[in-house]
Amino acid sequence: MTQTFDVVVIGGGPSGATAAHDLALAGRSVALIDKAGRIKPCGGAVPPRLIRDFDIPDSQLVAKINTARMISPTGRQVDIPIEDGYVGMVDREHFDEFLRLRAAEAGAARHTGTFLRIERSGNVATVFYRDKASGEEVRLDTRLVIGADGARSGVARAEVKGGKEIPYVIAYHEIIEAPDAVGSYDPARCDVVYDGQISPDFYGWVFPHGTSASVGMGTGRDGVDLKEATRALRAASGLADCPTIRKEGAPIPLKPLERWDNGRDLVLAGDAAGVVAPSSGEGIFYAMVGGRVAAVACEKVLATGQAAHLATARKRFMKDHKAVFKILGAMQDAYYKSDERRERFVTLCHDVDVQRLTFEAYMNKELVKARPMAHIKIGIKNLAHLMGIVPATGARQA
Structure with missing residues (x-):
């Protein structure tokens, strides 16, 4: 008799591996399909909150960074020290496999191959993939599907409204x-x-x-x-x-999709849902959060039988991170248009308040509200630069 999984996760990057791990730990039957051999181009930076929230061992950190240098079009440099901590660096070749192995150790069944399609009969979805070793088409029956197969997701394009259009x-x-x-x-x-x-x-x-x-x-x-x-x-x-x-x-x-689920039996996570931060391009933390909220949404559906819970994945993610995405998107739109604007952006980074608030927000993944006057000062300086009131090569500190 063919097994029917609770959840089949398509894609074994940080998002899919996290979702599979969380669901397996919760006692659910999970299959994880990954296309082996693909390593995503990635700077590899992981903030302390990711290390803490996802229990990443120190052995996975290949470097610990204590300074970030911003370099302008004219070669001006601004060094921003990372106070009271560090940014960890991972190599995706090894980090992603660590996450997949951890999911398997928690009970997820690993499958290696390329996603083909999804068919349905009644309340059962059948995921088809081509097995890498044999070349044969393999089918997995499941109650729910998580699409975590990256940007230009085949799952998103086939299953979710708006999945074909994403910047x-x-x-x-x-x-x-x-x-x-x-x-x-x-x-x-x-x-x-x-x-x-x-x-x-x-x-x-x-x-x-x-x-x-x-x-x-x-x-x-x-x-x-x-x-x-x-x-x-x-x-x-x-x-x-x-x-x-x-x-x-x-x-x-560079922009989260407006919808992450099909209203029936499938939800997206990670790059497939578009959750890479604008301006910075940071994706590992948001991918893993996306995998976690997708797992929570699936757990709710499995517990209640109500497919409407699939939509809570996006709602929960955006509640916590929408403001940061909005600000980073506005920053990219404002400063990445020309070298003159980029020169001004690096000048703005000389400001101590900008440095502290930026890295506090990066390290903790939330907007810092403890210093309202600093926010006001930054807002005024930002407007001054965008309006050209101050020179792009102005004083290093206001």
Whole structure:
């Protein structure tokens, strides 16, 4: 007799693996389908809240960063110290597999293959995938489905209204063998490069990963040579001669979908739902939160039989993170349009209040409300820069 799972999770990245882990821990029968061999291009930064909320062991951190450097189009640099903590760095090749193994240890059944389609009969959904080892088409019967198969999700396109339309940038990076400090490279510092020659509408990055580093960029514009831009970024950082370990590219969504469920038996999570932060492109934390809220929503449906609970995944996520996404989206719209605007943005980053509030919000994943006067000052300075009242290369502190 064919087993009917409680939930089949399609996609084994941080979002899908988290959902499978949580549901298996809750005693549900779960299958996790992952397309092995794919590693998402990612800087790999994980804030303390992720480490705390998702119980990530120190062994998964390949580096601990204590400074972020913002670099303007004219080469001006602003170093922002990370006070009272650090930003952890992970290598997605190993981190994602750690999460999948943890889900399996909790009881999730792992399957390796490529998602094909979903068919239905009565209250049972059948997920079809092509097994990687045999090449055969395999079917899994299930009561519920979580689509966590990344940007341009096949599940979202087939199952959820609006799933075919989502804005994105293309990200590309190269993992290189990283030396000790050389050129402008510092193994304890993340560099973020706001330069239209590297990316006309996003940014470039140099993120240490211990014995390796991620060097890359993103753009939403056609005609940009991502490999050439990354080559230029490596040369500018003194990393041109470092051996390349691997190269990866993928779309990164920049806006949450208006709907994450089909109202019946399926909910999206992670990149498939569009939950990558605007401006920063940060996705690991939000993917894992997305997987967790999708698991909670499925648990409610399984407990009550009411499919309406699927919609609570998006509601819960947006309740906690909508304000941050809105502000980051406005920041990207305001400052990423031109090098002149990017120059002003880096100038704004010189401000101590901007630095403290930005990193407190990043580390804890919520807007800081403890210093209202600082928010007012930042708002005034922001308007002054956008209106051109102050010069882009003005004083380092107001």
